[in-house]
Amino acid sequence: MRCAIYARVSTVLDSQKDSLESQVSHFENYIKDKGWELVDIYADEGITGTSTAQRHQLKRLLKDAERGLFDVVLIKALSRLSRDTSDSINIVRTLNSHNVKLYSSREGEIKDEFQLTVISIVNQRQSEDTSYNVSWGIAVKSRNGIFHGTPPFGYDKVKPGKLVPNPVHALTVQLIFDLYLNKGMGVQAIANYLNDELGVLPSRKNTKKWYDSSIRLMLTNRHYIGDLVQGRSKVDVKNKKFLQEKGYKKRHKIEESEWIVIPNQHEPLITREMFEAVQEKMKQKAVRVFRGRGRKSLFARVAFCADCGAGMNFKNDRQSYVCSTYQKNTAKKCSSHIIKHDVLKKAVLANLKDLLDNSLNMQSLVDVTIQRAGIKKNNAAKELEKVQREISKLDKELVQLTRNWTTGDIKKEMFDACCTAVSNERQALEERAARLQTEIAHEYDTESRVLAFRRS
Numbered sequence: 001m002r003c004a005i006y007a008r009v010s011t012v013l014d015s016q017k018d019s020l021e022s023q024v025s026h027f028e029n030y031i032k033d034k035g036w037e038l039v040d041i042y043a044d045e046g047i048t049g050t051s052t053a054q055r056h057q058l059k060r061l062l063k064d065a066e067r068g069l070f071d072v073v074l075i076k077a078l079s080r081l082s083r084d085t086s087d088s089i090n091i092v093r094t095l096n097s098h099n100v101k102l103y104s105s106r107e108g109e110i111k112d113e114f115q116l117t118v119i120s121i122v123n124q125r126q127s128e129d130t131s132y133n134v135s136w137g138i139a140v141k142s143r144n145g146i147f148h149g150t151p152p153f154g155y156d157k158v159k160p161g162k163l164v165p166n167p168v169h170a171l172t173v174q175l176i177f178d179l180y181l182n183k184g185m186g187v188q189a190i191a192n193y194l195n196d197e198l199g200v201l202p203s204r205k206n207t208k209k210w211y212d213s214s215i216r217l218m219l220t221n222r223h224y225i226g227d228l229v230q231g232r233s234k235v236d237v238k239n240k241k242f243l244q245e246k247g248y249k250k251r252h253k254i255e256e257s258e259w260i261v262i263p264n265q266h267e268p269l270i271t272r273e274m275f276e277a278v279q280e281k282m283k284q285k286a287v288r289v290f291r292g293r294g295r296k297s298l299f300a301r302v303a304f305c306a307d308c309g310a311g312m313n314f315k316n317d318r319q320s321y322v323c324s325t326y327q328k329n330t331a332k333k334c335s336s337h338i339i340k341h342d343v344l345k346k347a348v349l350a351n352l353k354d355l356l357d358n359s360l361n362m363q364s365l366v367d368v369t370i371q372r373a374g375i376k377k378n379n380a381a382k383e384l385e386k387v388q389r390e391i392s393k394l395d396k397e398l399v400q401l402t403r404n405w406t407t408g409d410i411k412k413e414m415f416d417a418c419c420t421a422v423s424n425e426r427q428a429l430e431e432r433a434a435r436l437q438t439e440i441a442h443e444y445d446t447e448s449r450v451l452a453f454r455r456s
Contacts, residue, residue: 001036002070003027006061008044008080010407020045026105027074039070062091065098077106078116079123088120089113145228145262148413150421152223154269161413163223163266173269176218181278186285187212187219213428217421219282222261225275226268230413231260299344308334309375314341370447377443384436387429394426 007023024041031038042057061073073095075081081102082088092110095102102110110116146161154173155163172194179185185193191210222229231254303312305323312321319341325334398419405415 001034001072002039003031003036004039004061004064004070004073005031005041006043006058006073006075006081007041008055008058010403023076023080026076030074030105040064058091062094065095065100068098070100072101072103075102075104077104078110078119079126082120083123083126085117085120085124088116088123092116143260143262145265146411146413147228147266147417148230148411149415149417152221152417153218154224155266161411163228165267165269170269173218173224176215177224177270177274177278180215180219181274181281187215190215211425213425216282216428217424219278222275223266224269225272226264226266228262228265229259230416231258298341299348303339303344304372304376305334305337307337309372309379310334311376312337312339373443373446377440377447380436380439380443384433384440387433387436391426391429391433394422394429398422398426 005024005027007020009020020043024043028038042061044055044057064070065073078088081091081104092102092113104110107115107119147157147163148161151157151163154166154169156166158164176190176194179190179193180187191212191214194210218224299312299314299321303321304310305312305325308323308325310323310325313324313327314320315322318338320338321341321344323334323337326337401410401415401418401422404410405412
């Protein structure tokens, strides 16, 4: 009998690692006593059983079953295989379709689908009950003023769930608010300043760079005025499809009126007056930069930087176009390219007149247009790839947070606070990715139309 062992634990804690090793060791001895052949061991560590999305070893197991590499799969219990009823049924059906048996140390050989369904329903209900109990307990502690989750940048957490200022990072928080409110710096300029001038470590682990989205989140975080704010989002327990596809539960923002807020719970890093002034300034800037569907600048999506190929952003206060790469990263990425709207308009009209006077070298114009579209498309594609990598990192972090929460390793407040920060950053990245995808599609369309024009 050719055997495969499948083992799974839901966290990466040392105690769980022991459980993983014990699962494997038990079946290795079992196979040896039977005189069978061990083909391979498939072990998912730190992976929730409520979804198969991130369970790479399980997917490898099913592929190898399709290849006919083994005759039976050994598991400790059906709950190790899955804690979702539909997943359990689909996995067993897939194994059976390839003439592979499933043997559980707890439930024995799984032969009857009715038995499988009943056991899977019980496992799923136990998982849901555990999640509910954890959520309820965390909500109660939150209302009692206990902070849960990773502390905001600038604070340390001491038992029992109390925030205290970090002597080093608290100064950075105060600097960020001062730069934004009093020095006239925007969120991107502040990020560049922290990265290039001060060399301050970012607020997120496994990240070596500050981003404008991180600065924006800090500027809107009420924890910095001494208020304990929790329960700003919750998971959608009904959206099973999202859980199956992503490997974690979808979160919804909660109306501010329903947040758990306890004023003056810890030492503030900034005054309430400064915080309110920052919020007002951000609202005013949001109104100014809103593009909507109104009148666009004449050369929007048409003017590009000759050096880096990025678009030229129109600055209404200057009535000029500025290289977007320079605007975001200063001279470290591209030199300053500023051209007045009237100057550009006159230059374009003069060029058009020259083209008409010289009977219009159509082939040259087509080639230039295709080249410009290609540069713009390639730059957008590179940036999109980078954004998608950042989103993937955040997805993995959310998965790990969800695992830790569902297994009771972290409190609900901690889970909510971390997920809110990660979800907000992820949303900003998704919005950027959507804009880049639209931009790429637009340039593809431009190329197609110009090529069609050339053939006509």
